[in-house]
Amino acid sequence: MGRIDTSKIYVALLHHPVYNKTGAIVTTAITNLDLHDIARTSTTFALGGYYVVNPQPAQRELAGRITSHWVSGFGAEYNPNRGEALGNIRIVSELSDVLENIEQRCGKRPKTIATAAKGAEGAVGYNRMRETLEEGGPHVLLFGTGWGLTRDFLASCDYTLKPIEGIGGYNHLPVRSAVAIILDRLLSNR
Amino acid sequence: MGRIDTSKIYVALLHHPVYNKTGAIVTTAITNLDLHDIARTSTTFALGGYYVVNPQPAQRELAGRITSHWVSGFGAEYNPNRGEALGNIRIVSELSDVLENIEQRCGKRPKTIATAAKGAEGAVGYNRMRETLEEGGPHVLLFGTGWGLTRDFLASCDYTLKPIEGIGGYNHLPVRSAVAIILDRLLSNR
Numbered sequence: 001m002g003r004i005d006t007s008k009i010y011v012a013l014l015h016h017p018v019y020n021k022t023g024a025i026v027t028t029a030i031t032n033l034d035l036h037d038i039a040r041t042s043t044t045f046a047l048g049g050y051y052v053v054n055p056q057p058a059q060r061e062l063a064g065r066i067t068s069h070w071v072s073g074f075g076a077e078y079n080p081n082r083g084e085a086l087g088n089i090r091i092v093s094e095l096s097d098v099l100e101n102i103e104q105r106c107g108k109r110p111k112t113i114a115t116a117a118k119g120a121e122g123a124v125g126y127n128r129m130r131e132t133l134e135e136g137g138p139h140v141l142l143f144g145t146g147w148g149l150t151r152d153f154l155a156s157c158d159y160t161l162k163p164i165e166g167i168g169g170y171n172h173l174p175v176r177s178a179v180a181i182i183l184d185r186l187l188s189n190r
Numbered sequence: 191m192g193r194i195d196t197s198k199i200y201v202a203l204l205h206h207p208v209y210n211k212t213g214a215i216v217t218t219a220i221t222n223l224d225l226h227d228i229a230r231t232s233t234t235f236a237l238g239g240y241y242v243v244n245p246q247p248a249q250r251e252l253a254g255r256i257t258s259h260w261v262s263g264f265g266a267e268y269n270p271n272r273g274e275a276l277g278n279i280r281i282v283s284e285l286s287d288v289l290e291n292i293e294q295r296c297g298k299r300p301k302t303i304a305t306a307a308k309g310a311e312g313a314v315g316y317n318r319m320r321e322t323l324e325e326g327g328p329h330v331l332l333f334g335t336g337w338g339l340t341r342d343f344l345a346s347c348d349y350t351l352k353p354i355e356g357i358g359g360y361n362h363l364p365v366r367s368a369v370a371i372i373l374d375r376l377l378s379n380r
Binding site for chain 1: 216234355371375
């Protein structure tokens with residue numbers, strides 16, 4: 001099995017366009033635990049970075065205050081490991097910012113890999129996606145908050161990954177757990 | 191590959207005896223997100239249950255108030271999926287309560303499988319542990335909060351699982367992410 005250069009793999013957490021529980025398309029709020037947990041998991045797999053994507057300026061400002069506490073404020077001294085992880089966060093408005101930023105960092109536009117809790121037509125399995133990643137990056141894995149990325153958004157991505165199937169019918173994995181399982185399946189040394 | 195009866199697999203999150211960042215043995219506080227995320231992940235894999243273990247009565251009372259909000263209070267109506275997951279939580283004082291409760295439910299004392307972020311002597315790999323689980327349960331996976339379960343505690347368990355190795359040197363995965371990755375490695379259909 002080939003090696004994957006994980007520094008060319010990115011994660012982005014999108015707060016828009018996602019469904020809410022009634023199926024309306026909304027913008028969700030940034031949560032503190034999505035910042036911490038996904039930053040720590042991304043750093044464990046030595047990713048190129050973690051983008052937090054939200055179109056609302058007040059939300060981005062809040063996220064910036066939280067991350068700077070850990071990166072350069074009191075938290076940096078109290079728990080430097082958190083600063084290392086949260087220093088890998090970039091807070092941006094929309095997906096095009098993510099793609100441009102990765103292009104600046106890698107010299108090449110990334111391919112987009114959407115994730116979804118429900119199966120999509122043409123969704124790619126984990127072994128095949130590993131092979132694609134081995135061929136070289138950059139790639140960005142896109143995760144939705146709320147009740148998931150919209151169908152139109154999913155259709156606009158280069159790939160959609162197959163959903164994580166548990167045992168039995170419960171299909172409400174936290175996005176933080178989904179990120180952990182997907183990075184482990186795609187990137188861990190076996 | 192054989193089938194694992196996940197209804198005979200349990201998770202327990204221990205708030206004592208664990209290390210704090212200075213290496214002292216402490217009791218940590220229960221967090222809301224450990225309740226929600228680990229309950230949802232455990233339910234995704236159709237486990238027999240999720241034990242939250244804390245020797246402090248005030249901590250157990252708080253956890254009970256949170257879970258009952260979602261299981262029988264306003265949250266049950268607002269988001270029944272949360273109630274389904276948090277209904278699988280049992281809040282107890284210590285490990286012996288976990289073992290007795292599982293023995294009552296399964297008619298047999300469970301084997302204990304400790305997890306740790308650092309390698310331990312004789313630690314078991316994931317493929318070998320899957321084979322052990324296929325031979326039949328009950329088994330309980332033990333996770334520590336804070337800076338991890340104490341060495342003496344680990345030594346008292348039937349098995350210790352190999353740590354999750356990421357890429358590069360960052361070894362500070364959230365316990366919530368570790369639970370997700372470990373359940374996926376041990377229990378998911380491949």
